[in-house]
Every structure is written in structure tokens, then in C-alpha cells.
Amino acid sequence: MKFLVDNALSPAIALGLLDAGHDAIHVRDYDIADASDSVIFQRAADEDRIVLSADTDFGTILALRSLSKPSVILFRGATPRRPTDQVALLLANLPMISAEIENGAVAIIEPTRIRLLSLPIIRES
Numbered sequence: 379m380k381f382l383v384d385n386a387l388s389p390a391i392a393l394g395l396l397d398a399g400h401d402a403i404h405v406r407d408y409d410i411a412d413a414s415d416s417v418i419f420q421r422a423a424d425e426d427r428i429v430l431s432a433d434t435d436f437g438t439i440l441a442l443r444s445l446s447k448p449s450v451i452l453f454r455g456a457t458p459r460r461p462t463d464q465v466a467l468l469l470a471n472l473p474m475i476s477a478e479i480e481n482g483a484v485a486i487i488e489p490t491r492i493r494l495l496s497l498p499i500i501r502e503s
Contacts, residue, residue: 394465
């Protein structure tokens with residue numbers, strides 16, 4: 379899988395994912411660490427990458443975009459703070475969510491559960 383790691387997470391996460399055989403890059407490597415969320419989303423969409431973040435604003439942005447890509451994986455709640463532990467948590471759960479993520483989804487990873495929302499997020503009028 380291809381990942382774009384947001385500035386809310388350590389660059390060590392991208393390195394851990396690379397070591398595990400994934401294509402991963404941190405926003406700092408693109409020199410867009412201070413860019414707006416929309417720039418980050420556009421970069422991920424252009425390269426068919428999954429955004430990996432802890433930024434809770436991303437859910438709102440996805441709802442407003444009404445698009446099915448890019449997918450987003452969010453670390454929430456009391457998830458581990460150490461990058462190696464975050465990578466381990468993601469890799470342990472990735473097989474269970476990969477089909478949804480590849481088709482367009484938001485995965486919210488917490489220590490004891492994962493919530494999945496298909497994209498686009500449809501708001502009821």
C-alpha cells in the first residue's frame with residue numbers, strides 16, 4: 379500500500395512502513411509539512427496514497443469533499459504515542475481493513491476497536 383504520513387505523526391512511521399514493504403513517505407519529505415490539509419489531500423489523491431494522521435480535522439474535510447479518495451487512517455483515543463508502537467498497531471490491523479481502504483474509506487484506529495466509514499461520506503439533508 380502507498381501511504382502519506384501527515385505532520386501530526388512522526389516521520390519514523392513512514393520509515394517503519396517502508397521497512398515492512400509499503401510505499402510510505404512523510405509530508406516533510408515533500409516539503410509540505412506546513413501546507414494546508416487540502417494540499418496534503420490533493421498530493422495523496424494525485425499519487426493514490428492513503429493519508430495516515432492523528433488530525434481529527436480530516437474527518438470534517440472528507441465529509442465536505444464528497445469524494446471517495448484519498449482514504450484516511452486516523453489514530454485516535456489512547457493509541458500508543460511511540461512511532462514503533464503505532465506502526466505495529468497499524469500493521470496488525472491492516473489486513474482487516476485493507477479492502478475498504480483501497481476502495482475509499484476512513485479507518486479510525488483506537489487501541490480496542492476500529493471504526494470504518496466508506497467514502498464519500500454522505501451527509502443527510
